[in-house]
Amino acid sequence: MPTHKEKSEVLLMKGNEALAEAAFRAGLQAYFGYPITPQSEVIEYLMAEQPKHDCVVLQAESEVAAINMIFGASGAGARVMTSSSGPGISLMQEGISYMAASQLPCLIVNVQRGGPGLGTIQPSQGDYFQATKGGGHGDYRLIVLAPASVQEMADFVFDGFRLAEKYRNPAMILTDGALGQMMEKLEMPPKGSLPYPETPWATTGKRKDRKRNVVTSLFMQPEKMEEVNLHLQEKYRLIEETEVRYEEIDVDDADVLLVAFGLVARICEKAMHLAREKGLRVGLLRPITLFPYPSKRLAELSSKVGSVLTVEMNAGQMLEDVRLAVEGRCPVHFKGRMGGMIPSPEEVLEAIEAIPAKLHVELQR
Amino acid sequence: MDLPPITNGFELVYKKPQTLTETPMHYCPGCGHGVVHRVLMEVIEEMGIQDRTIGVAPVGCSVFAYDYMNVDMQEAAHGRASAVATGIKRVLPDRFVYSYQGDGDLAAIGTAETIHTVNRGENILMVFINNGIYGMTGGQMAPTSILGMKTTTSPFGRDSKLAGHPLKITNLIAQLPGAFYVTRHAVHTANAVRKLKKAIHSSFEYQLLNKGTCFIEVLSNCPSGWKMTPAESNKWLEENMFPIYPLGDLKTPSQTMN
Numbered sequence: 001m002p003t004h005k006e007k008s009e010v011l012l013m014k015g016n017e018a019l020a021e022a023a024f025r026a027g028l029q030a031y032f033g034y035p036i037t038p039q040s041e042v043i044e045y046l047m048a049e050q051p052k053h054d055c056v057v058l059q060a061e062s063e064v065a066a067i068n069m070i071f072g073a074s075g076a077g078a079r080v081m082t083s084s085s086g087p088g089i090s091l092m093q094e095g096i097s098y099m100a101a102s103q104l105p106c107l108i109v110n111v112q113r114g115g116p117g118l119g120t121i122q123p124s125q126g127d128y129f130q131a132t133k134g135g136g137h138g139d140y141r142l143i144v145l146a147p148a149s150v151q152e153m154a155d156f157v158f159d160g161f162r163l164a165e166k167y168r169n170p171a172m173i174l175t176d177g178a179l180g181q182m183m184e185k186l187e188m189p190p191k192g193s194l195p196y197p198e199t200p201w202a203t204t205g206k207r208k209d210r211k212r213n214v215v216t217s218l219f220m221q222p223e224k225m226e227e228v229n230l231h232l233q234e235k236y237r238l239i240e241e242t243e244v245r246y247e248e249i250d251v252d253d254a255d256v257l258l259v260a261f262g263l264v265a266r267i268c269e270k271a272m273h274l275a276r277e278k279g280l281r282v283g284l285l286r287p288i289t290l291f292p293y294p295s296k297r298l299a300e301l302s303s304k305v306g307s308v309l310t311v312e313m314n315a316g317q318m319l320e321d322v323r324l325a326v327e328g329r330c331p332v333h334f335k336g337r338m339g340g341m342i343p344s345p346e347e348v349l350e351a352i353e354a355i356p357a358k359l360h361v362e363l364q365r
Numbered sequence: 366m367d368l369p370p371i372t373n374g375f376e377l378v379y380k381k382p383q384t385l386t387e388t389p390m391h392y393c394p395g396c397g398h399g400v401v402h403r404v405l406m407e408v409i410e411e412m413g414i415q416d417r418t419i420g421v422a423p424v425g426c427s428v429f430a431y432d433y434m435n436v437d438m439q440e441a442a443h444g445r446a447s448a449v450a451t452g453i454k455r456v457l458p459d460r461f462v463y464s465y466q467g468d469g470d471l472a473a474i475g476t477a478e479t480i481h482t483v484n485r486g487e488n489i490l491m492v493f494i495n496n497g498i499y500g501m502t503g504g505q506m507a508p509t510s511i512l513g514m515k516t517t518t519s520p521f522g523r524d525s526k527l528a529g530h531p532l533k534i535t536n537l538i539a540q541l542p543g544a545f546y547v548t549r550h551a552v553h554t555a556n557a558v559r560k561l562k563k564a565i566h567s568s569f570e571y572q573l574l575n576k577g578t579c580f581i582e583v584l585s586n587c588p589s590g591w592k593m594t595p596a597e598s599n600k601w602l603e604e605n606m607f608p609i610y611p612l613g614d615l616k617t618p619s620q621t622m623n
């Protein structure tokens with residue numbers, strides 16, 4: 001078992017366990033969750049390691065209870081996290097909406113599995129809409145980070161807490177069963193590197209020198225409710241201006257731009273190399289933040305490339321954001337697998353090669 | 366200049382606790398919610414624990430409890446007050462934490478959270494206002510509505526074949542090892558209010574022992590939902606609710622310690 005040194009250390013870990021260990025090192029103060037495959041290692045690891053840390057770890061009776069415990073603990077000023085997958089994340093949606101409205105920071109991890117329904121425990125990206133468009137009721141957004149490696153499973157815990165606390169907004173790590181289950185080498189950041197923010201709004205007991213603190217999402221006067229909404233929207237615009245993150249590979253000379261996030265971006269990188277070996281000029285844009293979405297960068301690139309190919313493990317969810325960013329500047333193609341199926345690099349290559357017209361015209365020239 | 370507490374030769378026997386805010390309460394005339402708020406806040410003032418107490422408000426008529434209770438508070442989602450209180454107490458174990466919920470909130474939509482919070486023996490006080498109806502949403506049937514009771518969703522009277530029986534959730538709670546003190550009270554007379562106040566006082570003292578959940582059911586009225594005057598509602602409460610939900614302790618610390 002890893003020990004907690006001042007320096008980062010190189011470890012070989014499962015994605016879910018790396019995330020859990022990173023949470024301790026990022027100063028997690030309370031975790032509440034309910035088991036569900038493919039992410040149960042998160043709570044199992046936290047439970048086993050908890051005695052070494054000053055952290056509450058509790059198995060709740062349901063995801064509904066878990067998210068509301070998170071609500072209470074966050075409202076009391078603690079650094080909090082929960083994790084789940086598809087069905088459990090669906091159960092949390094009311095609570096997440098309440099947290100966004102009450103402006104409570106928290107980190108929610110969705111290790112996606114194939115849906116809809118009980119679906120499958122195999123990896124999927126089918127919860128993109130739910131994660132990036134709100135998911136629960138009302139006009140709100142989560143800050144959504146999409147890791148593509150075990151390293152990022154750990155790193156994004158730090159980023160998730162930092163962003164959630166900076167904006168007093170729930171943040172989500174949107175990952176999948178494959179990243180949760182696979183083992184990779186990573187550099188684990190040291191403990192204590194993420195300072196705790198001031199939380200003067202937290203309900204810790206009304207001291208004599210201040211008014212009582214109230215955590216609420218209820219604003220009965222429509223004027224006041226609209227004001228709250230306007231404030232939230234302003235915050236989301238600020239997040240869009242400030243926090244967009246993406247990675248790009250070989251985009252400068254690309255005829256075909258692949259757009260993919262998470263695990264699929266790694267598959268696309270391999271497909272890109274296969275394509276380049278064949279003389280096809282292919283590049284890759286990997287959105288790291290799904291909200292805020294790197295729309296501006298994608299818009300720029302779309303006026304340079306011949307076409308865009310979006311690859312996802314769903315029926316085409318991020319595809320809508322890609323189209324909104326591209327705004328018809330070039331054709332947008334889609335390759336998707338669903339229900340727990342992972343596209344192979346060869347499959348992606350085939351999809352690249354199937355792109356007609358412009359690419360081939362340019363190649364012939 | 367400080368005024369002396371006793372003026373004009375009269376003894377001051379009653380005043381508004383400073384643990385209640387100046388905000389006028391929105392409750393209907395004669396409603397029990399306001400009375401329970403008041404005694405709860407009196408106890409917090411008398412025990413001098415205002416700076417160490419955190420309350421959780423429900424969704425129900427008492428959703429605005431945080432406007433009246435001058436302590437730090439959180440407004441939970443419908444039914445989830447005890448889960449929210451769990452989250453608070455777990456990260457702030459040296460604070461006094463209480464939840465305040467109606468019957469729909471605690472015994473219908475929040476049943477799972479209620480049972481499991483007590484089953485874990487969370488060191489909190491759960492205050493449960495049983496008025497046998499959904500006051501806030503306009504008088505629909507509650508899990509605690511008595512058989513034959515007419516509500517907007519049981520217009521011909523609650524029929525057990527259709528809607529089951531009144532849920533005595535407090536009796537269920539008393540069976541759980543996590544429950545430390547379980548008691549049922551009312552606020553229909555001055556004497557009943559005094560007894561309730563004592564139970565609240567004991568519950569906060571017990572919270573210091575870290576021995577488990579204190580659970581207080583308060584039989585209350587809903588003159589508007591029941592379509593009665595306040596006086597009629599108190600009479601109806603005695604005649605119809607008391608036989609099904611008898612007042613008194615269901616579990617006391619001496620039993621718990623055995």
Ligand SMILES: Cc1ncc(C[n+]2csc(CCOP(=O)(O)OP(=O)(O)O)c2C)c(N)n1
Pocket residue numbers: 424425426427443466467468469470471494496498499500501502507
């Ligand atoms: C998820 C959800 N479902 C339904 C409601 C609507 N609702 C608000 S309060 C309430 C019932 C409250 O009744 P009770 O808990 O008995 O409180 P009372 O008003 O009687 O004090 C309902 C159904 C809601 N706010 N949230």
Ligand code: SF4
Pocket residue numbers: 391392393395396397398426496500501586587588589590
């Ligand atoms: S509707 Fe009933 S419970 Fe609600 S404030 Fe009026 S009398 Fe009280």
Ligand SMILES: [Mg+2]
Pocket residue numbers: 467468469494495496497498499500507
């Ligand atoms: Mg009620």
